[in-house]
Amino acid sequence: MxxxxxxxxxxxxxxxxxxxxxxxxxxxxxxxxxxxxxxxxxxxxxxxxxxxxxxxxxxxxxxxxxxxxxxxxxxxxxxxxxxxxxxxxxxxxxxxxxxxxxxxxxxxxxxxxxxxxxxxxxxxxxxxxxxxxxxxxxxxxxxxxxxxxxxxxxxxxxxxxxxxxxxxxxxxxxxxxxxxxxxxxxxxxxxxxxxxxxxxxxxxxxxxxxxxxRPVKEKKTKVRTRYFYYFIAQEGEFICLKTRTESDIWQHLFEFPLVEKDNQLSDSELIHYCKQQFQQTPVLISPEQKHLLSHQRIMARFIHLSKIPQEWQSLKIKMDAIENHPLPRLIERYYLKIIERKQLIFFEMD
Ligand code: SF4
Missing domain, CATH: 1.10.340.30 (Hypothetical protein; domain 2)
Incomplete structure (x- = not known):
């Protein structure tokens, strides 16, 4: 029946x-x-x-x-x-x-x-x-x-x-x-x-x-919050991109050099970090972008640098080659905005 x-x-x-x-x-x-x-x-x-x-x-x-x-x-x-x-x-x-x-x-x-x-x-x-x-x-x-x-x-x-x-x-x-x-x-x-x-x-x-x-579920999904700070280091037609090799989300995809923190960093902490690590002041820092996955909440900011730090020279690729690399949606959306504006400027994502 x-x-x-x-x-x-x-x-x-x-x-x-x-x-x-x-x-x-x-x-x-x-x-x-x-x-x-x-x-x-x-x-x-x-x-x-x-x-x-x-x-x-x-x-x-x-x-x-x-x-x-x-x-x-x-x-x-x-x-x-x-x-x-x-x-x-x-x-x-x-x-x-x-x-x-x-x-x-x-x-x-x-x-x-x-x-x-x-x-x-x-x-x-x-x-x-x-x-x-x-x-x-x-x-x-x-x-x-x-x-x-x-x-x-x-x-x-x-x-x-x-x-x-x-x-x-x-x-x-x-x-x-x-x-x-x-x-x-x-x-x-x-x-x-x-x-x-x-x-x-x-x-x-x-x-x-x-x-x-109905239906009944006994466990609530735990959502973990992570803070991602991406560095968009661009000099002329070059930009830095690296592969995610860790056993983690987005394995084998490409992203900008990343620093992950357990807590939120303020603008002044980010500026201080750039001065200490890269001997330069960031050109721009994006507002925080929220990206939701099933068990994770990614809070990301993009920090724009006008000089490629020495330690990232090996990560340089031509900007127009980015499209040949598989990117996480978070990175792709930000990058598309860059392309739309034809320059690296500060903006808010939708
Ligand atoms: S609960 Fe589902 S199966 Fe039952 S009457 Fe409503 S729509 Fe139909």
């Missing part, structure tokens, strides 16, 4: 998304990796770009990591792009370009967890594996009025068991697509339109008036 109602709803309301018309595991894998933590409207353009640039897994494997990161730029969570590239190489070189065809084999691929393995196994190979993403948790928690926290070990186990018991074994791909789409379009996180919902008559959260409090 539940499964059939969801599938019937899906047939009437589904969005026409390019990866849905395919059973090619490469395209499904690409779309699933891209859509993790990303909205469909944001991921769609990237998906089309990747299919255009790398139409097969061999094409993706043959690209350099820097090319892949460049194409990924702006999508965030860059470890996904690095894993994508490493896995493409593995499939192209070790498996002759043939994707594993079962859930258990897919799970062995780098960057492929239970959710992505179930997505590829069901969409490409029709294996009856239930998908449980944020949308599915929400629909099940509400329809069955389950108060068990979805981020607890017991909760994850029981929700997966429930999802497995509901899957339509004749149509696993359609059922999985349908319940996720139902969560994305109908049973949305805030203020779902329950009055016009096909599941309303049997929805336990609706009849118990608990829709707003």
């Amino acid at each position: 539940f499964s059939q109602q969801i599938i019937d709803w899906y047939k009437l309301h589904k969005r026409d998304l390019p990866w849905r018309n395919s059973t090619d595991p490469y395209k499904i894998w690409l779309s699933e990796i891209m859509l993790q933590q990303t909205r469909v409207d944001q991921g769609l353009g990237y998906y089309l770009k990747f299919i255009d640039h790398y139409s097969t897994v061999h094409d993706l494997a043959g690209a350099t990591e820097q090319q892949v990161l460049n194409d990924w730029q702006g999508l965030g969570y860059y470890s996904r792009a690095r894993n994508l590239h490493a896995t493409a190489k593995h499939i192209s070189e070790q498996l002759n370009g043939v994707f594993p065809s079962t859930y258990n084999e897919l799970l062995k691929l780098k960057g492929v967890g239970p959710y992505t393995a179930a997505a590829i196994a069901s969409f490409a190979f029709n294996e009856p594996k239930a998908l449980v993403d944020g949308n599915v948790y929400r629909v099940l928690a509400r329809y069955f009025n389950i108060a068990l926290p979805i981020d607890s070990t017991q909760g994850k186990k029981e929700f997966q068991e429930l999802a497995d018991s509901l899957i339509d074994s004749k149509n696993p791909a359609t059922y999985n697509q349908a319940i996720m789409e139902f969560g994305a379009l109908q049973c949305v996180p805030a203020n779902p339109d329950c009055e016009n919902c096909v599941l309303r008559d049997n929805c336990q959260a609706y009849s118990n008036k608990t829709v707003a409090s």
Whole structure:
């Protein structure tokens, strides 16, 4: 009953998304990796770009990591792009370009967890594996009025068991697509339109008036604040750029030389720092820019220097070569403003 109602709803309301018309595991894998933590409207353009640039897994494997990161730029969570590239190489070189065809084999691929393995196994190979993403948790928690926290070990186990018991074994791909789409379009996180919902008559959260409090989560996400001070050292047509090598956010992406502090520095402290470290006074210091990641709040300021310090001479590149380097979104946005103004001047970002 539940499964059939969801599938019937899906047939009437589904969005026409390019990866849905395919059973090619490469395209499904690409779309699933891209859509993790990303909205469909944001991921769609990237998906089309990747299919255009790398139409097969061999094409993706043959690209350099820097090319892949460049194409990924702006999508965030860059470890996904690095894993994508490493896995493409593995499939192209070790498996002759043939994707594993079962859930258990897919799970062995780098960057492929239970959710992505179930997505590829069901969409490409029709294996009856239930998908449980944020949308599915929400629909099940509400329809069955389950108060068990979805981020607890017991909760994850029981929700997966429930999802497995509901899957339509004749149509696993359609059922999985349908319940996720139902969560994305109908049973949305805030203020779902329950009055016009096909599941309303049997929805336990609706009849118990608990829709707003389902699903339950036990842990609050801790957000860490970091203070980044970027130095834009520019002399003539040269500017300094370096790679992030640490095991941290934005690994292998490029950025201006950075000093990170545990606390906020004032203008006078920054001027003092520049005089001490670089024997010069900054030309300009930007206002603080807030950049939010899922577990981090980056507070960044950009300090403009008119001379390249001796210790950064090896980091010099021509300004117009910046575009060939994958940059974190924070840096890219600031740099685009510089280009717009055609000079390095103080400004506030939107
Ligand atoms: S009635 Fe409301 S809470 Fe229940 S499934 Fe429909 S949209 Fe979700």
